[in-house]
Amino acid sequence: MTDVDVTRPAQLLFLPTNTAVFRKTNDHVRRIINRHVQRRAQRRRRTDGPPPPSLMIDVFPSPADIEEIVTDADPVTLREVTDDDVEFLHAPSPSPESTALAVVAPVFQPQTYLDSSRMDPFLTSQLTITPAVAPIYNRYFIDIMSVFEPLHQEREEYNSWLVPLTLKEPALLYALLACMAYDMEEVPSANFGPVRRRDMLGQRVQYQLLAIEALNRSLSNPALALEATTLLAVHFLSWQENSIDGDSVHLNGVKRLLALRGGFKGIHRKEIETIMGGNAWHAIRTRSRPILPTVLDDLPMSEARFQEILDGSDPCVAKNSAQLLSRSMRSYFGADFWALLQDSRKVWICYEQIGTFPFEPLEKRYISIKRVNIDHRFLSYALDHPDDVEHSPIQEVVRLAYILYSRAHYGIVQPSSVVARALVADLKYALEQSDLRSFWNDASNVLLWVLFLGAHMSAGQVERSWFVTAMCKIRSDKMRGDKSWFGARRVLLGCYYSDRVFMESLKRVWEEVETLAGLLDLY
Template identity: 25%
Template sequence: MDAKTHSPSAHDRPLPLLAKPAARLAAIEEGRNATSKQRRPRKPASSAAARSTLFWVHSDPQSVSGGTREETLKRIRSHVMSEHNRKKRLENTKRYNNKPWKNLAFQPVESTPSTASSDRSQHSPVDTTSSQSSQDTTPERDGVQFSACVQPKQATKNASVLPARVPMGSVSPPQDRYYPVKAPDPWAYLGQGSKDPFDMMPVALSDRMLRHLQHFLCDLTRAAYPLQRHSKSKLQSHWASLVQTDPAPLHACICCAASNLAVMSGDLPLVDPTKRWSSPLVFDSFQHRGETIRLVNQGLSDPARASSDALIAAVSILITIEIASGNPDHLKIHLAGLRQMVALRENLADVAPDIRFQISWTDIRVSCLTLTKPIFPFVRYARPSQLPNLVPDRNAPTTASRLLSLTQIPGILGDALVEIIYDLLELTLYGEWVKSGTLYSQELLSEETEDYFNTEVLYVEYSLHNDRYTETGALKGDSSIEGCVRLACLLFHNTTIWGFYPQMAVVFPRPIIALRNALESTILSGSYVLCRDLLIWLLFIGACSAPPYFAERSYFVSELASAVSLHGLQSWQELRALLLGFFYVDRCYMIPCRELWDEIQMVQQRR
């Protein structure tokens, strides 16, 4: 064989890198079998003795080879685990100290640190129920959901510098803590969150905006039609579609709701204009009013949107808001603008029925506030053909009977007012049946009948305001029996149907003041010598409509005491029996009648 065939193979070659001296092997073996030595106590943290024994890994070229040795990796793992265990001990101690039941006789079994650690590894959210101590620097956790803490292994894997080991009993710096990470709100993925989960609104809604919008859609829309049984959901759907398509009616509805709440709380009308920002409701009302005006002016610059239902509805609601603020100058500006916008349509009947109802309601409320003639023509519905004659209840045979008997006397009541009295009588009977829940006929429960009578509510009040003027527009005057009866019917209508008086008397005081002035002149002229019962009813309606702090109420009560004494009434039952011959319902006037009788007795005793 040649030299190639007799050369040693690779298995026969020596391994000098793995070979070690026998003495060194024996020392290593002896070190493994020996018991672990007791660790020396750590020196106090001062100067160089407190410095960490760790070093930069994979950043210094000279330490690259030493950083992957087994003993170096052991030191790293030992440091990380000791930090991890120290933090767990601190967390468990803090949790135990903050337990409210730790001083009780019975204490629930606490989980061991290992169990708690395993539970946290299985569940991603961290337990955030423990309260914070005064020294805790953890961020606020109230009402916030957190995800899992960053694990130490993950931290050492991603970090290039290992944190220094902190002695027991000391507080680690904030940057070395493993803070829980705030999880995103699930509603953040759905539009505007829980307020608008499907992103239907044209603008983002805050909490207060949402509450005001809910008050408008759920409360104010139900009060829009006073005699409704079928129109609740339909009216809510109508306004909900408007606020979703255009931001102008959205801000107008929010402003209307805030103004309504401000009126109910007594913040509106403003007594002191310098305190308009002291109430959040007044602030929201003025803020969204300004935004509505800006959006309406922006929409009026577009000919395609100038006469849209959304802008007309927004301006109509703005007028309602100005009614609550009691500013006649702003009312005239908005009414003129609304009239021009409606004029762009062919006629008022071309507007959607619900928006037309809002326009008529606003126009009539302005007339009640300023005691002027309505500016918009009224679109009256035809009487349903299947509507039967209303059968009166046990009090109905006498309801308005005495008032209607005055129509037989020439020159006392005009033909237009007599027709209004008949319409008001039918509306009062239907309204009391609806509000008492005693409707007997299926025809009276139909949606067509309901729409007809809800429109009649506005038409009767429209006719009462319009009857104060002649065909040429001249004011007839209220200083007559007809004028006093007209004003009393207006107050009765707004009390029994809308419930405005006496609660909203501060907003609509003009009819009360006008009735007082008309009664003063007619009583002095002796107009009620032959009909003192009519005078008693007029004074009774005025006294029940005016709140106690109105000066007009004192006048009504004083004159009523004199009229009752002259008529010879001895009890409140006799007073009630007399009032049943006019417009009177126990639902609204029974309690005021008894209270008013007590006041009359006190006035008579003082005399």
């Protein structure tokens, strides 16, 4: 043992020479050795920084280390480690005996010194995603994004845009974390289900305060105040504000920032959709006109191009809203609302195929802008045309049904949320003001579509049975021919509907309708 060159620890291997004794080695000995080595490695990293990678890493203690371990160990459970138990072999000139032993020795590969506690181990970010932050951060980009952007191509584009921004700007990261902490406090997953509250209040308030503190620094800098990250951070604070108390302080802040920077010019289309979505939520909850104005269209689409897209669309997509625009429905709608329905048909046929149809990047941006502007027009229509509501109750029902469809499509609106509660209450009230006894006569198919959406948005809520019962009456009195799910789906395709988004939920609704119809037939 004395002739070993301990000044070159990277060339030493720790090998058992006595197999029988090695098997009898107390587990406590190995635990103490491992713990001691880990403490030494941690101290070395703190003082000297990470050592450079080498072909053989010093992961075993030197003889002096073992002596120190034996001295500090519990004498009852730890016996002395002797030279008969282990020997240190010099790697450059192995003996024949050591060569035989080296066959069973572990092979040590080059190691990298990356911090496994970081989501960004290469230190590309200015911020540290700690183990406490990671679950909340992952919830948005894994659980929620898979629902909000179900198509892989669109999800990749969203993440490639937003992830670098969150790692760059503290205000945006903390605002997003505050939103997700609130979401995790309310429900455990993105899917509809009963609310199971979690105690995230402390984290949510902490991240909200950090976001506001970081925002104050950004807003004090004229250049940073106009950045897309600042605009989005204020939006995420308004999102949480919307969900909890219905206030509009931060949404008004978004409006002021947009006025300062001259609108959404240079802003990614996904950010436009996100911010205008929060604008719509506030308008629904407060039953008021949207605070933010419409977005400037910066690339019109010609009729010839839309016809080309329509011809290349799936037949199910091409039927979108055809029933609403049929000749039999014209008498139920005013002239301005009829024009709005025609515009919305073009937008949704295109929007439904983003991620599958070969649109140009500028076309995608145009479609996104047109969609949020169509939503804006539907939200403010009743306030802009109050006489139309009194003239045609059916028109008001269709308007609310469209808003519900647009919020539920690619959106995560929990039926228990304040926004969903407001939508369902308004839709149910509007339906009761229409002539439900006649089931809207020749517009019964449109009524069935409206009731489907109401049942979808009231999953687990008291209104669900009301919508299902009304659908059961339409099924028995108005539906002709196929009364199965396939017949109901045919009706849905003529209005606003997407298999990818709604099939699973609406199929369950129809199963409830068929169950109720079967029970009624027994009595």
